[in-house]
Amino acid sequence: MTKKLAIFLLSVMFFKIDSVIAQLFVSRDTVTVYEAGKVLKLPWANGLNNVNVSNLDLNFDGKKDLVVFDKVTQFSVGRFRCFINVGNVGETKYIAKPELSYSFPPVSNWAVCLDYNCDGKEDLFASVNGGISVYKNISTPSVGVAFSLVKSLVYSDFNPQGPPSLAFLYASTIGVPGLADIDNDGDIDVLTFSPGGFYIEYHKNMSKELYNHCDSLVYQLEDACWGKISEQNCTVSMNECPLRPVSNQFYPPIDKKRHAGSCLMCFDSNGDNLQDLIMGDIVCSTVQFASNTGSITNAVITDTTKLYPNYPNKNNTLQIKLNNFPCTYYVDCDGDGKKDLIASPNAFGSENTLSMWYYKNASSTNTVNFQFVKKNFLQDEMIEVGQNSFPVVFDYNADGKKDLLIGTYGYYNNISLTSKLTLYENIGTPSQPTYSLITRDYAGISTYGLNAVVPTVGDIDSDGDVDICLGTANGQIHWLKNSGGAGNPCIFSNFLNNPFGFITNSAAASPQLFDIDKDGKLDLMIGTKNGRIAFYKNVGSSTVPSFNLITNFFGSIDVKGDPNSYGIDGYASPYFFNEGATTKILVGNVHGQLFYFDVPNILSDPCILIDVDANNYNEGGQATVCFEDVNNDNKRDLFIGNGSGGLSYFSSMGPEVSVKELQSDIDNVTSVYPNPAKDYFYLSIRNTFIESGEFIITDLMGKKVSEGKLSSNFEAIRVSDFKPGFYLFKIIIYNGKKTNTYTKKIVKE
8 A cells, every 4th residue: 555644743753633634533432322222232333244254262361252254245345343252151242343353354255264273263264366365363462463374375286196286276256165174183174166067175184194283274185076966056966976986086077167156164063073064055045954974084965955944933934044145154152162153145135234144052962953043143233224324414303413314225125125214313412422213214215216325415405404415326316305494303205306417427426515616505526436526516596406517537536446356446435524724525435445635726626635545444345434523522523334334433532532642741751753753763761760661552443563661761663564654652661669651642654
């Protein structure tokens, strides 16, 4: 990432917070949210859609937490969501730690955590180029959660009984391979569908056999037709692939059709030390359970069923049945030491608010007994509006407090997605907001058949009340005209379908009403699918708005994502705001970046890029932005939406922003220079004797990035490996029984 922070010092050794012009002065925070009278425990956890679920101890307390990798949208971008287990044994009680997602490497398509090297820490297996990459878990309490790439692409020997024939171990980007200890020797083997057919390949990990330890990823093809089955069109055929008499292997003929994608979950369902399967397929709505009654060296599937789990239930609600491509994960959700079952769709356009089906393992033996609990595990504790979230704030009931309105691409409704507006009323105080869900279909938007509704608010007819304009996926702008009148609650009974008569040249309109030319009338600034912003000037009267296209390429802004992942798409989502006499823009994009621009006084000039990753925030693909003061301190607060249908919240009163520097105390005792710095900060401690001390450096999200001991009054602290950005530098000095602590804000260039 290439970027330059526009930062300057107001003094030689120290800087004031308002001197860092590239920084948004907000940090991660929380606001209480109610739904149906219940306080949500994970309100700002960003939502979940199509997920892979794993266990991993994230906070080094000996308990397994949950790592959920969300594929996010139909795009290849993915995002890790982290949940810390704070419950007692048998409880599903978690707190969200979204900041920990930044500790995981950027991966896409699928990602699961398993301990490949037997060190007790789950490592990361992830999709790459139709294969598998592996990251070693190098986390420690002092370093925090961290991973190191050990295999950019896993290879296997496809001719183990003859001259080696190494090729990458294929694993579809669409599905998830089976990763488990198939032969019970302690290392992780791989089951995957062959790239050209409908048979399962078993790739044996030879680490134990070759080196007598787990810490290698050396594979060979052990069986080209594991289980003696084939799978096609949601049907499993048994007694396939007769054994060759000499090699004891059968290599099935290559089918011209490539197997599109399947999920394979390996588990021992009956305690016989053989791995059974749960299989999901991209064209299926149910999973298939496959029972292995063979042996460790010769797996044979002899029974399958789609009615799984098939425990008696008069409403038949326990069977895993999702609209498209259900996949399952074998994880301990309640901390009782027994692995439970999670089912989730693995494809866009399926269940999204009810996409975490949780089955508790109620067995008292080494078998499994999966009992259905709920369809919205974790999701029922967070703001979750389905596919995508587009937040704005406005006072819908004229009580002087800003309420939260969220547009969405759609809630899944059994056959398709239905776009709606979700309203949370601010029931708190002007200085301390609290949100409560009022409706998931504000103004009856679902009845108009719109596809992806992106709201923007403003009084465009100068009647003293706030109207709503809606951008949609087809590039049109619709008008919800408020007839409530000035000072009254909003009444949106008048829906005007595309009243301004235009369609953006790149479909998927993300509009904002904003007076860009400062003529007293609200214009339409519209982010579009191609990553650009269109400027439609309001050429109507103050009471009758009308818009003319001025440019499809406002300010030369183009926030396209990586073409290798997103093609020509950018999904620009702008938020213009005034800072004094200066106009600035935050623009979310398809990759989840938050671009920050300065708008020159001459609108024909290109906008000035301040940062391509404002505050280094990336909460998930298709980022959307609302940057308004909601706690009445005359400073803006930040909501970020994403493709998973949830929100994150960063406030001007967040913990990191509120760190205070007692300037006179600091000036008398410590100096840190240069600041900003590229390679080293130098710490000078004066006017005090230092018996011992330590320092801790954290980023704005509280993640520890460096620490060390202080043994003298002058220290050089290396920061050349830091990412450019804003950090908190905590200095602790011990003198006898007295401890002094100082906190400084430092910047790495």
